[in-house]
Amino acid sequence: MRLDSVDISILNRLQEQGRLTNAELAERVGLSASACHRRVKALENAGVIDRYVAILSELALGRGITVYVQVTLDNQKRDTLVAFEEAVEHVPEVMECYLMSGDADYLVRVLVRDANDYERVHREVLSSLPGVTRLVSSFTIRRVFSRTAMPVPDEVAVN
Incomplete structure (x- = not known):
């Protein structure tokens, strides 16, 4: 298009x-x-507009801590990847999940109230997801900026 x-x-x-x-x-x-x-x-x-949403304030809703978690699975077999992806999608604290190249298999963005809340999510949820063998967590200190608007190119390939 x-x-x-x-x-x-x-x-x-x-x-x-x-x-x-x-x-x-x-x-x-x-x-x-x-x-x-x-x-x-x-x-x-054409799928150029994917959906309409309201962007909520994380702070106003008590979710002021963002944690990026590198997830390593015990193998990369299709069944293991599918099982992990289906399970992680049901974790409400996980806002985004990406299949990655490099050392970790996935990168997930988690929103929590505080360090204690993250400990709960880590211990009770993330560590028990299918195939997980290693979690490496990085806490954000401060959001410098965040965009929701993306640059619009002149030409878009639509499937």
Whole structure:
């Protein structure tokens, strides 16, 4: 799918403020409401817009500690990877999980209240996930910045 300047503008405005009404969005990008709606639907149908979410304050909800955990499994057989991935997805404190190259098999981002809460998650949950043999935890000291908006390229390959 080739994005034009209007599509890019729509995507950037929605990344800045996802609760814009269609009329507000149309006005900001210089389209009629119906033309804007058609474009947004086309971007959704093409998978360029994945979903709409509210971004909550971790601090306001008492989840002020972020821990990155490198997870090493006992092997990399398909069944072991699948079992781990299915299980870790059900851990509410795990916000992200990535299959990695390098020394660790996975990198997970965990949100917790404090060090005691992380100890509980580590002991009762993470260490008992299928195939886990090693966990290396790194506590963040302070968030320097965090982005939710990504740069929008002129051309997007959609499957």
